[in-house]
Amino acid sequence: MSAKSAPPLSVWPKATVIIVNWNGRHFLDDCLRTLLAQTYPNFEVILADNGSRDGSVDHVRAIYPAVKVMAFAENLGFAEGNNRAILASDGDYVITLNNDTWVEPGWLAALVAAAETDPRVGMVASKMIFARNPTMVNSTGICMDPVGIAWDRNGGDVDDPSQDQVEAVFGPCAGAALYRRTMLDEIGLFDADFFAYLEDVDLAWRAQLCGWGCLYTAQARIFHIHSGTSKEGSIFKARLLGRNKVWTIVKNYPNRLIWFYLPLILIYDLAAVLYSGLGRRDFFAMTGRIQGLKKLPAMMRKRQAIRGLRRRLCKDRSCNWQAHLDPLIAPWRIPARYRHLAFIDLAQHDPSP
Numbered sequence: 001m002s003a004k005s006a007p008p009l010s011v012w013p014k015a016t017v018i019i020v021n022w023n024g025r026h027f028l029d030d031c032l033r034t035l036l037a038q039t040y041p042n043f044e045v046i047l048a049d050n051g052s053r054d055g056s057v058d059h060v061r062a063i064y065p066a067v068k069v070m071a072f073a074e075n076l077g078f079a080e081g082n083n084r085a086i087l088a089s090d091g092d093y094v095i096t097l098n099n100d101t102w103v104e105p106g107w108l109a110a111l112v113a114a115a116e117t118d119p120r121v122g123m124v125a126s127k128m129i130f131a132r133n134p135t136m137v138n139s140t141g142i143c144m145d146p147v148g149i150a151w152d153r154n155g156g157d158v159d160d161p162s163q164d165q166v167e168a169v170f171g172p173c174a175g176a177a178l179y180r181r182t183m184l185d186e187i188g189l190f191d192a193d194f195f196a197y198l199e200d201v202d203l204a205w206r207a208q209l210c211g212w213g214c215l216y217t218a219q220a221r222i223f224h225i226h227s228g229t230s231k232e233g234s235i236f237k238a239r240l241l242g243r244n245k246v247w248t249i250v251k252n253y254p255n256r257l258i259w260f261y262l263p264l265i266l267i268y269d270l271a272a273v274l275y276s277g278l279g280r281r282d283f284f285a286m287t288g289r290i291q292g293l294k295k296l297p298a299m300m301r302k303r304q305a306i307r308g309l310r311r312r313l314c315k316d317r318s319c320n321w322q323a324h325l326d327p328l329i330a331p332w333r334i335p336a337r338y339r340h341l342a343f344i345d346l347a348q349h350d351p352s353p
Contacts, residue, residue, distance in 0.1 A: 012042035015112060015178075016091030020081035022050040024099040025059055027225070032064050034102040040109040044068065048085040050075040077195035078174070086189055094184065098175040100225035102131070110219035111178040114166060120317075122183030122212030123204060124220070125172035127164070128152075131223040135159055138224050141169035141216045142201055145326045146257075147265045148249040150201045153216075164218030170324040171204020171214050176222045179203075183212050187309065191247070191302070193295070197237060198244035205252040206306055208321035210313045235284050238276075242288025245269075250292075250299040251306060254321075264328070 017035060021028065028047075035045060045067045049057050051074045060067055070085055086094050093112060097103075107126065114124045125141035137159050139152035153169060172178070174190075177200065187210050190199040204214060249265065269289070276285040292299075310319065 012040070013092035013112060013116070014090065015040065015043040015093045015095055015108060016086075016089040017043055017045045017095045017097055017108070018048055018082055018085040018089070019045070019097050019099050020048045020050060020078050020085075021052060021056055021099045022075055023052045023054045023056065025052070025054045025056040027100045028056060028060060029063075030102040031097070031099055032060070032067060034104075035097070035108075036064070036066060037105055038103070038108045039105050040112060043108060044089065044091065046070060046085045046089060048072070048081040050077070050081050077192065079190035079194050079196065079199040080192040082174075083189040083192060086184065092181055094179045094181055096174045096177050096179070097222075098224060100131075101128075101176060102223050103176075104221045107176075107220045107222055110217050110221075114215045114217040114220070115178055115180060117166075117215070118213070120211065120213055121215050122180045122207050123172050123214035124178035125153075125169055125214060125216040126176035126220040126222045127216070127218045128173060128176055128222050128224045129159060131225045134223065138226055139173040139175070140218070141214065142171040142173060142204055143326045144170050144201065144205070145328050146261055146322075147268045147328060148245065148253070149268065150198065150245075150248075161218070166215055166217050168324055169214050169216045170208065170326075171200060172216075174200035174203075175224060176220070180212075183207060186210070186313070187212070191251075193298070194244050194247065195240060197240045198248050202244070202248045202251065205248065205321065208324070209252060209254070209306065209310050209319060211317040211319040214324075238282060238284035239288040239291070242273075242285040243292040244288075246289050246292030247295070247299050250296065251303050255307070 019028075019031065032045070047056075047060050047067050047069045049069065049071045051072055057069055057071045060069055070088060072081065072084070076084070082096055093115060095108065095111060111124045111126065115121050125139070127140055128138040130136045130138045135158055137154045137157045140154040142150055143153045144150045152173060187206050189203075191202055194202060207214070253261070273286045273289065276282045313319070
């Protein structure tokens with residue numbers, strides 16, 4: 001019996017993998033070599049370069065001709081860099097991938113397979129492992145609680161394959177996420193004002209509000225150096241996280257619940273700011289929040305647009321965004337959460353188990 005010929009590419013949904021890069025040439029070889037060795041047959045790769053000055057663009061054009069390069073004159077940020085590449089592509093699925101990663105051969109196939117199980121799955125989260133400590137999980141998607149605190153699901157846990165299963169989560173970490181193009185066409189792209197950080201939380205929340213779901217698949221394994229471009233604990237990162245948290249809550253929290261949870265949101269946020277300022281002498285989380293409040297009118301306009309979108313879309317579909325929220329932790333446990341995050345940061349720099 002003769003071997004069956006492979007099915008034509010048209011049978012496989014096209015995937016567009018986008019890597020936003022800023023002076024990350026030293027990461028790109030590991031990332032691109034493993035990406036171009038994927039078992040999935042129908043995909044394109046776009047490098048969206050944010051004005052790098054380290055030769056990234058010339059290097060990729062010379063060594064990886066299969067990669068489409070979009071070279072921007074300045075640093076547009078993670079959000080807008082991805083947005084421009086999304087608009088310039090035509091894949092049925094859009095996959096965002098950090099430059100400080102490398103992926104297993106079946107990573108892309110696993111993401112697409114999970115998305116194909118249900119047309120209302122608009123997002124798929126990867127299993128992200130710390131590259132420098134491969135016994136430790138970096139993320140299995142995004143968690144969020146009712147006061148708008150978001151974190152990496154299973155971050156810092158020991159990698160336990162016996163616990164691997166496909167399950168619904170709030171959203172994917174955009175460092176290795178699949179998004180269905182029809183969902184993006186419907187609800188919009190990343191918010192470019194965010195620049196970087198929490199833009200994936202904002203998009204996932206908007207998607208959940210409009211009736212789109214997210215799955216996590218452990219078969220989509222990826223190794224992540226973590227904060228390779230902007231260092232963990234940096235002033236830049238702390239400020240953007242503080243600012244973008246304010247914007248995320250203002251834009252997305254439904255009217256019928258915001259007034260109930262607002263006192264708790266303020267209590268939890270005050271606890272976090274006090275811990276950062278008094279406990280760690282880090283006041284940039286506070287300055288970020290102040291910057292966020294200064295742009296409140298613009299965010300309120302975006303909130304109204306999201307409310308209108310939700311009213312229109314949720315007439316004919318289930319839009320239970322609260323289904324995948326995590327329970328609140330007690331405010332006095334916030335320092336323990338920060339210590340856990342600091343432990344993760346230290347551990348991921350230590351290559352020993």
